[in-house]
Amino acid sequence: MSVSKLRHYQNYRQLREAQGILELISCNDDLWGLDPEIKRRMACRALSLLQGARPRGSRRAAWYYLRGRGWSLLGKHKRAIRALRAAAKIDPHHIATYLSLAWCLKRIDRLEQSIEILNQAVERAPHHPLVRYNQACYLSLAGQPQLAAMELSIALELKPDLRSRIAGESDFDPIRNHPAFDAALQVIV
Structure with a gap:
């Protein structure tokens, strides 16, 4: 095997291993509330793996996305945002990047930017229920009950x-006490 092919394989393996670690953190945290120290160590391990990888081409977007997810799990939202913006620039069709980017922006009190990012995601994937649901959440926080209710209705239909x-x-x-919110919940699906 040539050195180039070996390096390509190593990069791929490191990306997949980091992705697996980050998925384990996310799914186990949702189910059982993962111990914060274990979560931190796992996220650091994933970032360490990614640090050693130097992917090219389409895998570069995945590398940035995974770095963004790792940084966000560590609460380093500004670093996460930089990585996620780079991922979105390389692969503007990866909807999970927009969801993660909007989530991080919300965490640093940039709610309007979160909404703008999700507007971009809606343009690319208008039938993605989590994009619509998150947009409803952020619009609610921004004091836009009618728009929030509309997005929630669409999410529930989807x-x-x-x-x-x-x-x-x-x-x-x-x-919660706004008539538009009540109307959105009355949608029969």
Whole structure:
């Protein structure tokens, strides 16, 4: 095997391993509330793997995206934003990048930018239920109940299972008593 092919394989393996670690953090954290120290060590391990990888071509977007996810899990949102913006520039069709980028922007009180990012995601994937649901959350926080309710209605039409999240979603607290919010919940799916 040539040195070039070996390096290509090593980069691919490092990306996949880092992706697996980040997925383990996310799914286990949702299910069981992963211990913060374990979560931190796993995110650091993923970032360490990514530091050694130097992918080219289409894998470069994945490399930036995974770095952004790792930094966001560590609470380093500004670093995450830089990496996620680079990923979106390389691959503007990867919707998970927009969701992660908007999430990080929200965490550093850039709510309007979060909404703008999700508007871009809606343009690229108008039938993506999580984009619509997150946009509803952010519009609610921004004090735009009609737009939030419209996005929530669309999200529920696209994925009725999202209804189970609404009661525990604090992002909807600003509009819970608004007639538009009530109307969105009345949509039969």
